[in-house]
Amino acid sequence: DTLINQIAAGEVVERPASVVKELVENALDAGATRVDIDLEEGGVRLIRIRDNGGGITPDELPLAVSRHATSKIASLDDLEGVATLGFRGEALPSIASVSRFSLSSRRADAGHGSVLEVDGGRVGEITPKPHPQGTTVEVRDLFFNVPARRKFLRAERTELGHIEEWLRQLALARPDVELRVTHNGKPSRRWKGEGDLLSGTRLHEALGEEFARNALRVDHAAAGLRLHGWIAQPAYNRASTDQQYLFVNGRAVRDRSVAHAVRQAYSDVLFHGRHPAYVLFLELDPRRVDVNVHPAKHEVRFRDARLIHDFVYRTLHEALADTRA
Ligand code: ADP
Ligand code: MG
Secondary structure, eight states: OHHHHHHHHHHHOSSHHHHHHHHHHHHHHTTOSEEEEEEEGGGTSEEEEEEOSOOOOGGGHHHHTSTTOOSSOOSHHHHTTOOSSOOSSOHHHHHHHTSEEEEEEEOTTOSSOEEEEEETTEEEEEEEOOOOSEEEEEEESTTTTOHHHHTTOOOHHHHHHHHHHHHHHHHHHOTTSEEEEEETTEEEEEEOOOSOTTTSSHHHHHHOHHHHHHEEEEEEEETTEEEEEEEEOTTSEESSSTTEEEEETTEEOOOHHHHHHHHHHHHHHHOOOSEEOEEEEEEOOGGGEEOTTSTTOOOOEETTHHHHHHHHHHHHHHHHHHHHO
8 A cells, every 4th residue: 555655646745845735735624723834954854734723533543644535525426516625535645655754633622632653654553642632744754765756856945945835825825824834943934814815914925015016906706706816917017927826716726728818818908928917716616617637636627618718808808908998
């Protein structure tokens, strides 16, 4: 099973940033309102994620690290309308097969916490351990037992940069969750929990004052679709696509068709060759979008892609044209 998990890890766990993503998503699925992220050496030496979510009972700890055991969906029907970030049940076993891993947790109703250690896929015993309500996952020495993958890891700064970029996406998607990040023992970033992106300072902090000053607010709903967020006006556009954030039902994704619709609306109205910066949230019935396209879940497939393309195009075209009138 360790070998199968290691093979799956090849798809789910590309680098420290993918581990951070999977673990923080689990924390959010568990209802956490605060997540502490401690990193050492760009996450290669250590990734420790602690949350204040619902926690795991001792007898469920082994299940959490076994393959395709997910507590989030019970049937194929559920897969049709996934509401949680996770559902494949392969992140923890994959990560645990390529690291020195420990999972500690306590549910609110339990007298004490428990810990389960997994060393390169070898699962140990469940032992009692004091722990506040919630869960802590520790991942040490990523890829220590897979030299072929370890050699693809980049410099500390590069790996940290990937983690920070993903955390920025998360900060935009979940302004209500407090995030505290340390690197090599020093505080590196703190996102305070806020009501939403409209009321707080997160948008500024994530994308800069320039973006916030030039951002046009968009919010439009029709035919069971809602698009809201911000698109920057021409005074602030970019030489690259680095500030293009799309969230579908709260999940950060890349989608060529939606990206095309945005670019098209932007250039049709503003006749501008550079790249628009944007933070856009598309919301729709989860049954209209398939999130189970790739193990890392960076992509989605829309059941009616054409309709969504046109909706995004028209919404932004109208909003941008209004600023010209
Ligand atoms: P998935 O998220 O697809 O269900 P994972 O391998 O990421 O699969 O996690 C396996 C299971 O472990 C989850 O379904 C959940 O029951 C449990 N789990 C993992 N992380 C946490 C956490 N931080 N808090 C509570 N439960 C967790
Ligand atoms: Mg998960």
